[in-house]
Amino acid sequence: MTADELVFFVNGKKVVEKNADPETTLLAYLRRKRILTLEWVGLSGTKLGCGEGGCGACTVMLSKYDRLQNKIIHFSANACLAPICSLHHVAVTTVEGIGSTKSRLHPVQERIAKSHGSQCGFCTPGMVMSMYTLLRNQSEPTVEEIENSFQGNLCRCTGYRPILQGFRTFARDGGCCGGNADNSNCCMNQKKDDTVTQSPCLFNPEEFMPLDPTQEPIFPPELLRLKDAPQKQLRFEGERVTWIQASTLKELLDLKAQHPEAKLVVGNTEIGIEMKFKKMLFPVIVSPAWIPELNLVEHGPEGISFGAACTLDSVEKTLKDAVAKLPAHQTEVFRGVLEQMRWFAGKQVKSVASIGGNIITASPISDLNPVFMASGAKLTIVSRGTRRTVPMDHTFFPGYRKTLLGPEEILLSIEIPYSREGEFFSAFKQASRRDDDIAKVTCGMRVLFQPGTTQVKELALCFGGMADRTISAFKTTRKQLSNFWNEKLLHEVCAGLAEELYLPHDAPGGMVDFRRTLTLSFFFKFYLTVLHKLGKDHPEDKCGKLDPTFASATFLFQKDPPANVQLFQEVPKGQSEEDTVGRPLPHLASAMQASGEAVYCDDIPRYENELSLRLVTSTLAHAKIKSIDISEAQKVPGFVCFISADDIPGSNTTGLGNDETIFAKDKVTCVGHIIGAVVTDTPEHAQRAAQGVKITYEELPAIISIEDAIKNNSFWGRELKIEKGDLKKGFSEADNVVSGEVYIGGQDHFYLETQCTIAVPKGEAGEMELFVSTQNTNKTQSFVANMLGVPANRIVVRVKRMGGGFGGKETRSTLVSTAVALAAYKTGCPVRCMLDRDEDMLITGGRHPFLGRYKVGFMKTGRIVALEVEHYSNAGNSVDLSRGVMERALLHMDNCYKIPNIRGIGRLCKTNLSSNTAFRGFGGPQGMLIAEHWMSEVAVTCGLPAEEVRRKNMYKEGDLTYFDQKLEGFTVPRCWDECLASSQFHARKSEVDKFNKENCWKKRGLCIIPTKFGISFLTPFLNQAGALIHVYTDGSVLLTHGGTEMGQGLHTKMVQEACQTILKRLEPFKRKNPSGSWEDWVTAAYQDAVSLSATGFYKTPNVGYSFETNSGKPFHYFTYGVACSEVEIDCLTGDHKVEGAFVQGLGLFTLEELHYSPEGNLLTRGPSTYKIPAFGNIPTEFRVSLLRDSPNKKAIYASKAVGEPPLFLAASIFFAIKDAIRAARAQHADNNTKALFQLDSPATPEKIRNACVDKFTTLV
Ligand SMILES: Cc1cc2nc3c(=O)[nH]c(=O)nc-3n(C[C@H](O)[C@H](O)[C@H](O)COP(=O)(O)OP(=O)(O)OC[C@H]3O[C@@H](n4cnc5c(N)ncnc54)[C@H](O)[C@@H]3O)c2cc1C
């Protein structure tokens, strides 16, 4: 049978694809396709960040004519999950289609750029398209709608505040309130200071182009003309998969009878993931999306029936309408479904994913199935000649990912029932992150009372996350029929659930105690909620009364729209307009980033003969390689070669410590260790070929954790030590000594752009040009030269910009670039490799996990007299930068406190994990978190307020640190006092205490934390920088420098700097011709033979420190700061809300958790399992104030390093959470407020819930 033509539109241009492959995603097609007749050579504005629908970098707008609704609909979608075959007669709009710097930016693009919402810019096109789609549907959205539309978009750089601030200008309720509302954050309500002007406005909204909805591109008329044309079955044949688009229900059922094994694909949000990440192959795919019966919504007498292909977004809209229209008692179930939908994926997924897809996937952690099961929903199932309607009860899922459907059957529809009088329903979900996260436990709970009583007639409690399928706890519920809704029932149900929902300690998914406790906590919440709703109706004894201090446990999670403000010092009055220093300039490339024109490594157009590389890595943590078999790989179309250590012409030894190999030769030392690589014609073939390489191993014992390493004495190098004073004397003088330990987990960099390299051999004398996303051009060059055995001058490394780095591309980028260079050398062709997110997370390592064992001696007053800390870091399988990371931890173990007698010891644990590396803060945050941990214990032990003890121990101006560096311009006390005042700390504290007294199951905590962060590298030669400037005769300037741009605006700063240098040279020509232009002066200078090239060199003066002698100056200067955070925790679920944080640190200390199997296999390899902060995590109230009048005398233009220092301030959230947990424990446990307890970082919901010991935790 011949394949049909696929017809769709991209940015108004018609695309006819004769060879549509069902395995091709829209993203791959947009980025790689060359259609020269359409002048379309790769639309690379749409980015690849994860390939699994989890980051939103690939967001596009899809528009189609909806025949049932009789109108054009626009919705956002993840291009990385959309198969091109699903796009027949659909119009695609990408970031390039709405505006450009060449013509005119769209207001959405302009506003994100001007509001500083684009730093590295890699997430920006996705953000733009999410906002654009919202505006196409709703030209005056609310702030809440804006926030909701970003649930599926991640950014790792901006902390989200500037993005929201910029886009809020589109909101009908988001503009300036003019100081009229009672809003202390309003720009009009900021206190004025007569001497210096502080400004909260980075931009002036009045300068923005207005949004004119009438100017948007129209829906292609050709598609509109087809709206009534009959649809016919289509068939697309790919290399391995056939896609059949059925146009009628009969066709669909016939196809299912012919191909019972065929998968039905609607949104592809399950199947797409299975094909890409679980490497599954489905040879026949049938699409039911066009079939009217599967898209119908019918309001029946018992409930609303939804066709199985209805999207979750449309289900949500229908249910919202029903809730608004129907009496409340009829919509209990609908509200439960809507509550689950609130936390279900992002807009892009919900717009395409179907309700039927969720049910039939039968995921054990489906959010909807427990709700449907508890509600008594009915399913209609059809096949050729049969039709049946079944209740979705405990028999519907007979096993893991199984349903009652026969092979030829399909789900036609689901009926969600109206609730009845006396019926109550709740749904709960607990995940690590609120937005777009997989549930740990999810549930639906329903009770129906005998009319007019509180006697149970029906009770259903259904759970996801507690077994290999959705389950109903019917053993427990059955026993409660006819019982009254009171304490006795509560206790019996909790005891019953604890027994019936038992999980063994090694249950898949882990977190066993947390999950079991959650089931009880959820029931308790349901119990209270029902009591609350029954309220005054049943005052008699049969029903328990709701204790007012329990009421807040029933409140659903609500988040107020974030109110954020950043105050900075304005330039002095009279500063010339041309003088840009001190002005908040938008990032130079932000407009191009917002329009998708900014070129990142993988956006460089493909070369004619370019090849793709895919790494082959170890699946074991420690093993001997016995054999490598590439025969299966060779069968994959487009296979070119396999490369390994044997192909290296120079040296296979690499790494900063010369302790790594480019390709493992005989032995592997971590899961993800690179053994070889396949080279093929396309990335898809490379992925298949890499899977075909079979390696056999002989397994060796592995060391995974810090504890394992300590036990086995497995360390890199010698112990590092720093010591001052007399420790023995200090401890003997102390009134009290406390010792303990704290563990700080690692962190993945999660730069939005994964590691990427293109190597282009020049065919002459070993010359090669590499385009690399790296922070380290120097090592990239020298490692490649060493591997190829050529002088370094043959290797040119180019970095235009990076989509984020944060230390992750400082050395680990060379793993990829060196391998790619070898492939280019061997094949003689340009070779490209961009790691998939899962590979990147597996191979490249991250922040070092730390274990701190401390002993601290102090007086009754809280004054510290002696401190000893042993620091252990998990360095992984090579030394890389681990020594530098540990040195920095040791030099920050005091945070801001003067400790007369101190000893710090550091050991680098040698383990079988991927080598850990640099990450923002470089060990400083770990060292300081340990410091604040013992500091909080000192305060608790002394019974003194923590802020008082912290202040008492703080350094003073001119003090010497324990490494004898004098503190000059020590502004921490000033920051502290300003922060106490501006946060109204003491009033807030009374409020917190009052809240905690009045609320039994929600607690608040408050904490203020200082920080001092040393600037400059400890290795002296690293503290230098060079730049080369050429001014061309037409006046344009070319600047080459050793820094790399990854969002910090380096090019912007360098251009500011370069202009100053050149201006000086041109001064005489300006004087001669004052009315001339820049070009005139440049030409005159050229004609006068004045050099228009200049080099710049900078060396940080007087730095250099020796650990051996504890002498010399480690830092050029310090950056200081103070943060105050308030949090609220839900003691029953571990949920928390933050009011004050720095977002990457917030991730480190409260959210991001890497999980490894006991064998050292990283389990968290993408955004679905590893949660970085999303829009919903940013603080409700976030006020940042940059200290006024504190110029830095030690750096260019009085600038200050501010990228790394603030990260640690997010620890204030961690300790505020600990404070809240302490309040919860004091109430429920043994009431000993002085009892110390260990809380390891990150403080995830699991750790918080487990630490809030109460009657439920003791039941499991
Ligand atoms: C980023 C992301 C976030 C997610 N978040 C959540 C979440 O928070 N909660 C949650 O529960 N899920 C979540 N999911 C999972 C997924 O989105 C849902 O399960 C979704 O409803 C699946 O629908 P689909 O149309 O995309 O399925 P598809 O991938 O198109 O199909 C899924 C399966 O259903 C079968 N199928 C579909 N329709 C029928 C039918 N009518 N009859 C018989 N079989 C049928 C298919 O054969 C296939 O096996 C998430 C997925 C992603 C990628």
Ligand code: FES
């Ligand atoms: S690349 Fe598509 S969502 Fe991340």
Ligand code: FES
């Ligand atoms: S600007 Fe958002 S990821 Fe860098």
